[in-house]
Amino acid sequence: MKLFTSEQILKIEEETIKIEKIHSLNLMERAAEALKSQIIEDYKNCEKVFIFCGNGNNGGDGFALARLLHYEFFNVKIFCDLENLNFKENAKINFNDLKKIKDISINDFSEVEKFKIDKNDLVIDALFGIGLNRKIEGKSGELVNILNEINAIKIAVDIPSGLFSDEITPDDFIIFKADKTVSFQFWKKAFLYPETGKFCGEIKILDIGLSHKIIDSEISRNFIIDDILIISIYKKRNDFSNKGNFGNSVIIAGSHGKIGAAVLATKAALRSGSGLIFTISPECGNFILQTSAPEAMFINGGENHITNIELPKNAVCGIGPGLGTDEETEKCVLNFLKNQTKPLVIDADALNIISKNKSILKSIPENSILTPHPKEFERLFGITQNSFDRTDLALKMAKELKLIIVLKDHHTQIITPQQDVFYNITGNSGMAKGGSGDVLTGILTSLLSQKYSSKNAAIFGVWLHGKAGDFAAEKSSKESLLPVDLIKKIGKVFKYIQD
Ligand SMILES: NC(=O)C1=CN([C@@H]2O[C@H](COP(=O)(O)OP(=O)(O)OC[C@H]3O[C@@H](n4cnc5c(N)ncnc54)[C@H](OP(=O)(O)O)[C@@H]3O)[C@@H](O)[C@H]2O)[C@H](O)CC1
Ligand SMILES: [K+]
Numbered sequence: 001m002k003l004f005t006s007e008q009i010l011k012i013e014e015e016t017i018k019i020e021k022i023h024s025l026n027l028m029e030r031a032a033e034a035l036k037s038q039i040i041e042d043y044k045n046c047e048k049v050f051i052f053c054g055n056g057n058n059g060g061d062g063f064a065l066a067r068l069l070h071y072e073f074f075n076v077k078i079f080c081d082l083e084n085l086n087f088k089e090n091a092k093i094n095f096n097d098l099k100k101i102k103d104i105s106i107n108d109f110s111e112v113e114k115f116k117i118d119k120n121d122l123v124i125d126a127l128f129g130i131g132l133n134r135k136i137e138g139k140s141g142e143l144v145n146i147l148n149e150i151n152a153i154k155i156a157v158d159i160p161s162g163l164f165s166d167e168i169t170p171d172d173f174i175i176f177k178a179d180k181t182v183s184f185q186f187w188k189k190a191f192l193y194p195e196t197g198k199f200c201g202e203i204k205i206l207d208i209g210l211s212h213k214i215i216d217s218e219i220s221r222n223f224i225i226d227d228i229l230i231i232s233i234y235k236k237r238n239d240f241s242n243k244g245n246f247g248n249s250v251i252i253a254g255s256h257g258k259i260g261a262a263v264l265a266t267k268a269a270l271r272s273g274s275g276l277i278f279t280i281s282p283e284c285g286n287f288i289l290q291t292s293a294p295e296a297m298f299i300n301g302g303e304n305h306i307t308n309i310e311l312p313k314n315a316v317c318g319i320g321p322g323l324g325t326d327e328e329t330e331k332c333v334l335n336f337l338k339n340q341t342k343p344l345v346i347d348a349d350a351l352n353i354i355s356k357n358k359s360i361l362k363s364i365p366e367n368s369i370l371t372p373h374p375k376e377f378e379r380l381f382g383i384t385q386n387s388f389d390r391t392d393l394a395l396k397m398a399k400e401l402k403l404i405i406v407l408k409d410h411h412t413q414i415i416t417p418q419q420d421v422f423y424n425i426t427g428n429s430g431m432a433k434g435g436s437g438d439v440l441t442g443i444l445t446s447l448l449s450q451k452y453s454s455k456n457a458a459i460f461g462v463w464l465h466g467k468a469g470d471f472a473a474e475k476s477s478k479e480s481l482l483p484v485d486l487i488k489k490i491g492k493v494f495k496y497i498q499d
Contacts (some may be wrong), residue, residue: 001229001425002215003222004186006130006165012218023058027208028057028090031184032064034206035157037267038182039065039122040072043153045120050115050152052143053080054127054161061157062126070104078113081139082108092239109143121337123152125176127161130188136162141174148177156181160199163190167390175199175280184208187224192423193387203425212351222421225414225463229422233456234497236392237273246275247449248314251296251442252336252350253303255323255329256304260287261322261348261438264483268442271490272464274449278312305329309336316342318445320350321438334360341453343367347441348376355379366402367417367454369444371437373408397421404458406444408437412466414458424461426466430478431486439486442464466491 004012011166017024039049051066053059059080066076078098087095095153098104106311109113117123125147136144144161147154155178160167162175163187169175171254179201181191190196191203223229238245248268254262270293276294279289284304289296301308305326319336323329329356330353337346337354343365346354351372354360358380364370372380377390381397387409394415395403405415410429414422443465447457468489472481 001003001187001224001226002220003189003224004220005104006030006188006219008218008220009130012214014212015214016209019211019214025090025093027210028060028064028094030208031061031206034184034208035061035065035182036068036072038071038204038206039155042180043122044072046120046123046153048075048077048118049124050077050079050117050121051124051125052109052147053078053095054140055084056090056129056131057088057090058129058131058157060088061129062090062124063094063155065097065124065157066104067094067101070101076104078104078106079112081104082106083139100326109139112143112146114466117150117152119151119153121152123147123150123154124157125155125161125178127176128158129158129161130165132159132162132164135170135172144174145177149190153181154179154201156200158183159188159190163196163199165190168386169196170191180204182206185210187423187425189222189388190393194410194481195386195388197410221419223423223475225422225424225426225459230460230463230497233452233460235450235452236498239446243275246273246317247451248276248312248445249274249445249449250276250278250280250311250317251321251445252280252301252306252309252313252317252319252442253438254279254281254289255306255322255324255325255326256282256284258322258324259288260435261487263289264293264438264487265318265321265442265445266296266484267484267487268439268490269446270295270442272443272446272461272488273494274446277446279314280306280309280311282306302328302332307332316344316445318345318347318441318448319349320345321354321441323349325349325356327353328463330356338363340365343369343448345369345371345444345448346443347371347437351376351380361401364401364403367404368405369406369448369454369458371406371408371440371444373437377405377407391415391421395421404454405493406440406458406462408440412462414455414462414481416455423465424462425467426463428466428473428478430473430481431466431469431483433483434479435483436465436469436486443490464490464493467496
């Protein structure tokens with residue numbers, strides 16, 4: 001799914017109106033209908049609904065929703081700025097329609113504290129949408145501050161009021177804190193970054209029937225990884241095949257005390273479809289690896305840490321988990337990287353070694369996949385002001401070095417040398433634990449060895465890793481989820497794609 005800026009969304013909206021020969025009011029009605037259905041689905045037993053409306057089209061959505069919910073027997077109360085009824089056209093039409101319904105009370109923002117709002121009531125924010133262009137101040141600002149203190153179920157229409165859709169919102173802005181954001185047709189960039197996403201709660205995207213023809217022709221370099229994209233990437237296994245058809249994955253990982261990282265990466269690679277798996281690890285891990293992952297072949301790379309890397313034929317490598325940064329390992333890894341010609345997966349301590357020897361970056365084979373978490377990224381490429389800027393710097397580095405950067409975060413991004421950004425929306429906070437990254441390295445190496453392009457391996461692997469985490473968390477809980485649980489769910493994810 002493409003990710004658009006607010007300007008592009010407006011354009012798509014206008015062109016849909018033109019080619020479908022409809023009035024913009026129809027789109028507002030569709031939006032309100034979709035909102036109503038979602039609220040009935042999620043909160044049908046909720047009695048009181050408090051809707052707060054601004055003067056633009058976001059407010060118009062709120063007025064139209066109030067009318068529709070009233071006809072569904074909800075007790076609806078509307079709040080707007082009665083001292084400034086300077087509405088945009090469609091908001092005005094819906095406001096006037098609402099005034100005709102005598103059972104809906106219309107109140108001024110300043111009256112909110114006269115009402116008893118219960119924890120099971122709905123507070124709906126339709127103050128500002130993607131048209132926000134400055135800080136919320138004055139009466140609306142005071143209102144948002146009050147709403148943020150109320151204990152109720154809080155829903156934002158399209159985007160929490162006060163957030164910019166496409167860029168970082170300054171720290172001093174007043175922003176509605178939603179439990180759920182019900183947004184129209186597209187994800188917005190603000191939902192995907194930690195600084196702004198924390199205001200959005202759960203995200204629900206509603207189809208309001210904007211023209212697919214227009215959406216397809218509108219160019220974007222930003223994408224949400226959805227099931228449609230994954231199905232288009234997934235390569236069905238040919239029945240007439242043998243282990244030689246699915247590549248040789250080589251996991252280069254582990255050191256004394258960190259053999260677990262090698263085990264996790266190896267097991268994840270085994271579960272992700274590669275034909276043969278080799279693990280290059282120090283001798284101290286031999287018994288552990290052979291016992292816990294007997295399907296993989298052990299190659300001795302040193303005594304207690306890796307000092308020597310000898311690859312089998314046709315190897316596709318993933319290097320880094322648990323290597324440590326011993327001087328000998330550092331020398332060995334740098335020498336190894338210098339001599340590679342095929343794309344490989346580079347993670348964890350291999351990234352830390354590169355950070356200390358940045359000149360090696362230029363020798364890394366094109367289209368290799370680097371998987372830094374924010375700290376590793378900072379060590380590699382420098383500090384940025386915020387996570388939006390981090391994406392920009394990653395784009396620059398991916399282009400300059402011709403590498404795929406997997407920027408690990410709550411919504412991990414896959415950044416390509418061609419300057420595309422793919423945002424992942426699978427995964428959960430239960431995966432924020434040591435060892436999860438090792439599992440990802442195993443999956444990515446395995447996919448790369450099966451001849452997925454680097455870009456597709458990164459997109460597919462990151463999505464698969466998150467989806468496995470979601471399946472695992474469903475079964476137990478985020479707290480108790482372990483990286484080994486992800487590995488156990490990889491099979492279920494493949495089954496999900498095939499069905
Ligand atoms: N995407 C779609 O296809 C549809 C979207 N809908 C809804 O429409 C809003 C966007 O509506 P819009 O009217 O463009 O914008 P807002 O409602 O967000 O804001 C209205 C105006 O408010 C002014 N503004 C901006 N920031 C502030 C502020 N901090 N304080 C006060 N006023 C502010 C600004 O006007 P100015 O002239 O003052 O600059 C805005 O124009 C979208 O989010 C959806 O909810 C449709 O209903 C369905 C189709
Ligand atoms: K809003």
